[in-house]
Amino acid sequence: MVVIDHLNKLEEKIKFDLASSKKHVVMKFTDEINTFSSYKSVSANWQSVLNVFIEQGSDQQCLMEVNRIGSKMTILEKDMDETIKKMKEMTINLNGKLLQALAVEKYPLDITQVYRTQVAISTYRSNKILFVDISEMKLIRKLDFSDLPVYGLCYADGNSFIISDGSTLTWVRSKGEIIKQKPTRGNSFYVSTSDMKDCIYGDGDNSVSCVVGNRTKFTYTNEQLSSPRGIGIDFEGNIYIAGWSSKNIHQITDDGNLIRTIPIDTFGIRRPWTIRFAPNINKFVVTCSFSGKVVLCETS
Incomplete structure (x- = not known):
């Protein structure tokens, strides 16, 4: 039946969406997959019943069964439309619908996740780190570094952050104590980490370095890279550098x-600035410093 083929296609699409969705909606997508699977089972049963009547029943019996199933089909189609509407609403929420907003101090430049529902935001001109509860969208506390410029920000482990500012990396504890500093060769505006043990940062006009403790793991240099900015890491550990x-x-x-x-x-933009990957999937965003545009991308 045509409806079964349609349901099969819908089921495959939902499974694909499930594989690339954020963790907090996995259960919702799973429920919808189960719903469509039940629709498909009902349709397959109707098809089997009709085949029996066609082969063994009279014309009158076939007509009565078609009318009976037809009325139920109308109800099923209505249910399918409602379920598809819910799926579209969930997809919109995953792909760009504004859910909440919070006004913060001027020049927020970087953001890093601290806990499941808490993020830290760097504010450049005020030299502060703001801690925000994203489940309730409220400011929890501030760290004020009066003599330390705060530009790039990276959560390093359970009790510390790495702050970058052009030519210096600074490790600070979550209560504000400076642990250590490391000079760089410049262009260290953003810093990232792949496993909370290393740090990856711009290290000169056409270089990026990765440091583990006091040891340099590698320095990547390329004449086709100029002014490195944002650094993203995909779910396979590959590193992406915005030139x-x-x-x-x-x-x-x-x-x-x-x-x-x-x-x-x-990607339809002029100057890449930051790159951020969603956890455990191959989708990422890139921002443009000239237009302010943000594009959603997918690796292949």
């Missing part, structure tokens, strides 16, 4: 070998 002046993104392995260079006009 602001070179207008490209460099994808490298976790040991510093080039995989490919992606021209930024591929």
Whole structure:
């Protein structure tokens, strides 16, 4: 039956959406998959019943059964429409619908997740880190660094952060105590970590370094990389570097070998600034420093 083929396609689409969705909606998608599976079972049963009447019943019996199933089909189609509407609403929420907003101090430049429902936000001109509960969208507390510029921000472990500011990396505890500092060769505006033991940062006009403790794991240098900015890490551990002046993104392995260079006009923007991957999937966002545009991308 046509309806079964349609349901099969819908079921496959839902399964795909489930595989690439955020964790907090997994149960909702699972429920919808089960719902469509039950629709398919009902339709298959109707088809079996009709086949029996066609082969063994009279014309009058076939007509009565078609009328009976037809009335139930109308109800089923209505239920399907409602379920599809719910699926579309969930997809909108995953792909760009504004849910909540919170006004913070001027020049918020970077954000890092601390706990499941808590993030830390760097505010450059005020030299502060703001801690926000994103479940209730409220400010929890502030850390004030009067003499320490706060630009890039990265959560390092259960009790510390890494702050970057052009030519210096600073490790600070969650209560504000400075642990250590490390000079760089410049362009260290953003910093990232793959396992909370290393840190990856711009280290000069066309280089990015990865440091584990006091040891440099690798330094990636490429003449086609200029003014490194945001650094993203996908679910396989590959590193993505936004080349602001070179207008490209460099994808490298976790040991510093080039995989490919992606021209930024591929994404319809002019100057890449930050890159952030969603956890455990191959989708990421790239921001443009000129237009303010944010694009949602997917690796292949």
